Amino acid sequence: MNMSKLRSVKMWRNLLFAGVIAGGGAITIAAGDNFFEISKNLEIFTDLYKELNVYYVDDTQPGQLMKTGIDAMLASLDPYTQYIPESDMEDYRFMTTGQYGGIGALIKRKGDKVVVSEPYENFPAMKAGIWAGDEIVEVDGRKIGGMNTDEVSKLLKGQSGTSVSVITKRAGAEPTHYDLTREEIKIPDVPYKGIIDVTNHVGYLRLTSFTQTASQEVRNALKELKEQGATYMVVDLRGNGGGLLREAVNIVNLFVARNEPVVETKGRIAEWDKTYKTLSEPFDDEIPLVVLVDGQSASASEIVSGALQDLDRAVILGERTYGKGLVQQTKDLLYNSKLKVTVAKYYIPSGRCIQKLDYAHRDSSGKAVEMEEKSIAEFKTRNGRPVFDGRGILPDVEVVEPELAKVVGGLYQEDLFFDFATNFRLTHPEIGAAADFVVTDEIYRAFVDFVKDKRFDYDTESMAALKDLEEKAKKERYYEHAQAQIAALRAALAPDRTEELVRFRTDIEEALKNEIVARYHFQTGRAQAAMGSDPYVKKAIELFATKGYAPILAGTRK
Numbered sequence: 001m002n003m004s005k006l007r008s009v010k011m012w013r014n015l016l017f018a019g020v021i022a023g024g025g026a027i028t029i030a031a032g033d034n035f036f037e038i039s040k041n042l043e044i045f046t047d048l049y050k051e052l053n054v055y056y057v058d059d060t061q062p063g064q065l066m067k068t069g070i071d072a073m074l075a076s077l078d079p080y081t082q083y084i085p086e087s088d089m090e091d092y093r094f095m096t097t098g099q100y101g102g103i104g105a106l107i108k109r110k111g112d113k114v115v116v117s118e119p120y121e122n123f124p125a126m127k128a129g130i131w132a133g134d135e136i137v138e139v140d141g142r143k144i145g146g147m148n149t150d151e152v153s154k155l156l157k158g159q160s161g162t163s164v165s166v167i168t169k170r171a172g173a174e175p176t177h178y179d180l181t182r183e184e185i186k187i188p189d190v191p192y193k194g195i196i197d198v199t200n201h202v203g204y205l206r207l208t209s210f211t212q213t214a215s216q217e218v219r220n221a222l223k224e225l226k227e228q229g230a231t232y233m234v235v236d237l238r239g240n241g242g243g244l245l246r247e248a249v250n251i252v253n254l255f256v257a258r259n260e261p262v263v264e265t266k267g268r269i270a271e272w273d274k275t276y277k278t279l280s281e282p283f284d285d286e287i288p289l290v291v292l293v294d295g296q297s298a299s300a301s302e303i304v305s306g307a308l309q310d311l312d313r314a315v316i317l318g319e320r321t322y323g324k325g326l327v328q329q330t331k332d333l334l335y336n337s338k339l340k341v342t343v344a345k346y347y348i349p350s351g352r353c354i355q356k357l358d359y360a361h362r363d364s365s366g367k368a369v370e371m372e373e374k375s376i377a378e379f380k381t382r383n384g385r386p387v388f389d390g391r392g393i394l395p396d397v398e399v400v401e402p403e404l405a406k407v408v409g410g411l412y413q414e415d416l417f418f419d420f421a422t423n424f425r426l427t428h429p430e431i432g433a434a435a436d437f438v439v440t441d442e443i444y445r446a447f448v449d450f451v452k453d454k455r456f457d458y459d460t461e462s463m464a465a466l467k468d469l470e471e472k473a474k475k476e477r478y479y480e481h482a483q484a485q486i487a488a489l490r491a492a493l494a495p496d497r498t499e500e501l502v503r504f505r506t507d508i509e510e511a512l513k514n515e516i517v518a519r520y521h522f523q524t525g526r527a528q529a530a531m532g533s534d535p536y537v538k539k540a541i542e543l544f545a546t547k548g549y550a551p552i553l554a555g556t557r558k
Helices: 003-022 024-055 062-075 086-097 124-128 147-154 214-227 245-253 300-310 407-411 416-426 441-451 461-475 479-493 497-503 504-530 535-545 549-554
Strands: 082-083 099-102 103-111 115-118 137-138 163-169 176-181 185-186 193-195 202-206 233-237 261-267 274-277 291-292 316-318 326-332 336-345 358-364 368-370 378-380 386-388
Touching: 003 386, 024 062, 062 082, 082 086, 086 099, 086 336, 103 147, 103 407, 115 124, 115 137, 115 504, 124 479, 137 147, 147 163, 193 214, 193 504, 214 245, 233 245, 233 441, 233 535, 245 261, 245 274, 245 300, 261 300, 274 407, 291 300, 291 535, 300 316, 316 535, 316 549, 326 416, 407 497, 407 504, 416 441, 416 504, 461 479, 497 504, 504 535
Parallel strands: 202 233, 233 291, 291 316
Antiparallel strands: 082 336, 099 185, 103 115, 137 163, 163 176, 193 202, 261 274, 261 336, 326 336, 358 368, 378 386
16 A cells, blocks of 8 residues: 555554544443444444545545445434535535525526526526526536536526526527526515405415514515405415425414414433413414315424314315324534534324324335325324324325326426427417416427327336236236236227327316416416416315304314
C-alpha cells in the first residue's frame, strides 16, 4: 500500500473516532445501556468502511457509498426517517417552505430532450411567454443535450434576483432566447379557491401542502370567499401528503374555538411529549363545513380531517385516508446535513392514533404489516359517534370514484395527452373561459386521429389474471391440453384500442380537457375545469343543499 493511502486510512479512523468521542455524551443520554453496543458497532463500521475504500477493486466513490449505507439503514426503520445531505438542502427547503429561487417551471425528459411540462402561474417563465412543450436547448450558454432533469433544474435555479439566459425551441419555430430574472418561487398552499355553487353559496378551497404559510393562505381564502357570499365551505385535502404539524393545528383553529385539543404527540422520550391546543379565536366556528379526503391524504391532512371529525365540526367526505400517524423532527448533523427522524406518534382528540402500518413488525418479504384487525379499537367523537384507530380516517360519507379506464393510463404513460395539447396550443390561440371549455366531437376526432398510429400499451386486470392462469397451467402441466381455449380467451380479452377509444370516451375526454385547459389557464384553469364533473364536489354540494350534514354530525343519521 502506498503512503498516501496509509495516511488516508489513519485520517479516516481519527476523524470517525473523534466524532464518536465528541458525541459520546449525547449517545449515553439517548441510548442508556446500549452505549457499548453502539460503540462496538461504530468501530466495526469504521474498519469496514476503511477496508472497502482502500482495497475494493474499483473506485468506490466514498461519499456515495456512505450515503447508500445510511439510506439502507434508515429504510429498515420507516420511509420517513431520512438523511438529507448538504447537496439536497434546497429540496428540503422547498418541502418545508414551498420556496426556491428560479424561473417557475416544471420540466421533464422526453426522449433525448428536456422540455417544459408546465409553467407556474405568474412567475418568470410564464410571464416571458414560455409554453408547456417548449424544448430547453441552452441555459447560460450550456447545451442541454445529454443532461438529465436534475442537472437542468440546478442550472435554472439560483438566487432570487440573479439573471439566467435560456434558449427554447418550439415546434415549427426558430429557437427563442430569453433573459430571465430569477424570482423567489413560492408554490401556493391554496392554488385554487372559488364559489362552486352560486345557488347554495358554497365556497371551495383546495389545500395542497402544509408549508409555513398554509394557515395564513387558508385564512385569506376563507375571508375572500365569505366576502363573495359563501355560507357553506368545502376544504379539499385530496392528494395532500402533509407537512408542518403546527400549520395543521392553526388550520383546525380557524374552525374551532380557542383552547380545544387538536393533537397529542407521544414518543420514546417522555419529556418531548406534547399536547397541541388551539391558541386563538376562530375565524368562523359555525359555517357548515365539508372536508374532502382520499387515499393520498396523509399526516397533517389526517390531523386536520381527524380533529374536525372527532370534534364533530366537519363532515369528512371521500375515501379512507392514507394512515400516517407518525411525527418527524429534523436534527442538524455535521457538514450542513440533516437527519429527519420519526420521534413520536400522534393522537387526535378522541384519543386514537390512525397509523396503519406497523414498521416494527414485517412480513417474510420485509414489508411492514398492517395493524391487526383484532387490535383495532373503537373511540368516540364529542357527540358520541364511533370512530376507529389503526386505519387512517374513515370518512363519514364515502365517495368512490370509478376506476380509471386502463386505456387512459396507457395514453398517459406515452405522454399522448401532453403531446396533443402541445400541438393544439400551436393552432388555437384562444379557448375561452376554463369552466366553459368542452371537448367537442371535432376535437375528439382529431385526438383519435392523432393517437391511432402511436404506440401505447396497457394491460387490463383480466389480461394480467390470464397470464397468471397461463403460468399456473404450465406449472401443473395442463397448458397443452387447454392451449387452444387459453388462446381464444386471450383474443377475446385483449383490449381493442380503437373500440376502447369509443367505449371510454368520457374518461379520455376528462383527461384531455384538463391538459388542454392548463395550456391557456394554467393551474387555476385546470382546477376550474375539473369542478363540474368532480363526484366529490357534487356530493358535498348535495349535502349542503339537503341539509344532510347536520344529522351526520349530531349522530342521528339513519
